[in-house]
Amino acid sequence: MTELPPTHSQATRAAALAAAYIRYRHGSPGRGLVLRAVHRARRQDIDGVGHKYHLELVLEDIFGKDSTVNCTAEVLYHLGNKISAPDVQFTIEGELKNTDEADNICYNRIKSLKKELEAENIPDSFGNVSPEMEPIRVLAWVASGYVVWQNSTENTKYQLAQIKHVKQVKRSDEYLEFDYTILLHENVSQEIIPWQMTVLWHPQHGVEVTQNSPQPKHALD
């Protein structure tokens, strides 16, 4: 087991992946968990299996600026990188703030729209996000955690750069469904990758990405 400086690129990439995964598992339009700091990172090379990172992280909720939460995570990157998504295990210390009220308000507001929601360029070039679009944006960010997790390797660090387009899909049941085209920014190659994802959400059932695929680069213009 090797101790890594917490600011070392290998540590920060594994931490970003863990945070993306945790964000997906626990996120909602009312809760956006973001990586605040890496306190400790160790790397374990397991012969024939891969590299396992042991991390001590601090996360914070974008909706509660000063409320941080500590967690530990283990990220296993399998040998032969591209074959399967890394395994992530995590434990959150303490309780996360309850977001039922915020989630329900958001859910009801979208449910009551007369027409299916549709928008583009969130944020816009100047970083603006309208208040009505903020939950849609957080939802994309939470859902992108899944895409990031599924596609990460030790040599990548993904962030959601922008929502190019979002369209609500009409459903007969109680779920909300959105078809997103997002732009992912991969920090090592610096590439901007368009990605399509279909996202289901219900306050009681959480966020689920039912479909996702990379789009050709010229899909941007």
Added chain:
Amino acid sequence: MKVLLVFSTIVVVAFSEQLFVGDQVLRVTATDEEQIALLRELGERVELQVDFWRDPTKPGRPADLRVPFPSLQAVKIFLESHGISYSIMIEDVQQLLDEEKETMMLSRRMERSANTFSFDSYHTLDEIYSWMDTLVADHPNLVSKIQIGESYEKRPLYVLKFSTGGSGRPAIWLDTGIHSREWVTQATGVWTANKLAEDYGHDPTVTSLLDTLDIFFEIVTNPDGYAFTHSSNRLWRKTRSINAGSSCIGVDPNRNWDAGFGDSGSSSNPCSETYHGPYAHSESEVKSIVDFILGHGNVKALISIHSYSQMLMFPYGYKRTPAPDYEELNELAKNAVNDLAAVYGTEYTYGSIADTIYLAAGTTVDWAYENGVKYSYTFELRDTGRYGFLLPSSQIIPTAEETWPALLDIMVHVQQHPY
């Protein structure tokens, strides 16, 4: 310009809407007293309405005549038939008047001082270039504008020079916007340039700094890319040079420097965001800086500002070997990052590029370091990914304000450790 002075009277008339379309101003030189008399006679012919801007006085001295359009033919025939030589000084008075009016309106706009610019919003290339002229006009004894070259699409590459005199003083190079999509950097550059100009003569640290060193500041290091982020693709990073044999455009200007050029940490694929280019310094945006710094010969520090990630880094990017000055550079980075955090609590990490972010070959900072610039740093400003490149403009000033003490730390260290 004399014409301008002469114009001041005509302008008043122009504003009362008399038009001078097609009128010309002829410069006439009489060779003897007889010709002088003839010119005076010309002036007395009321129906011609010839207006002397400069009277005929002595032979050999030019006289300037404004001739209304309807009289032009008659006056020219008169002059020619008497062998009086003339030239057309102003081809169309009205056109010149119009241009002058426009210039005046422009200067009125420029006359609004540099520090009332809206630092809290993102600006177009033209607006930033225009603002630079205002800054120079406001601080003529401190700031001047130099052009170090042209971009691929032939836009001027401007550098602001901050200097209180001397000759070839040790200098610090600052650049922002080498990657065009990193908008908070050009915006921070504008704020910082203004801050330097405003603080000189008032803040003891800045005053001492600029009394000792010169600062060269290139705010829009990649103007073609920047224009493209406004017109077409907000997330454009590279230059806009055409790549032979490829439909993909642009070279990563931060992989095009001759330090580990072409090594891993850059791409040989023109379609890639980290394409290093066909050869080192192939990009005029890069070559211009190389030539400037080498030509200057006394640049002691280089700070290249990027976004995002909240990091302060130093060489090397192209290899994992620690730089010879690692200890000193690391310690200085640590202090700078602490002072940055003290402003708004923004947390930065620091270290060598290779350790902290990734292997990157052919970077500005590595080139500078290997060409005698010991204090070579690169910043990655706000944020850590929440908005990324699309940082809201409300964060511009806080970003600039917190980065300022970090910049000062580095610059003061350079001042106190001459080499």
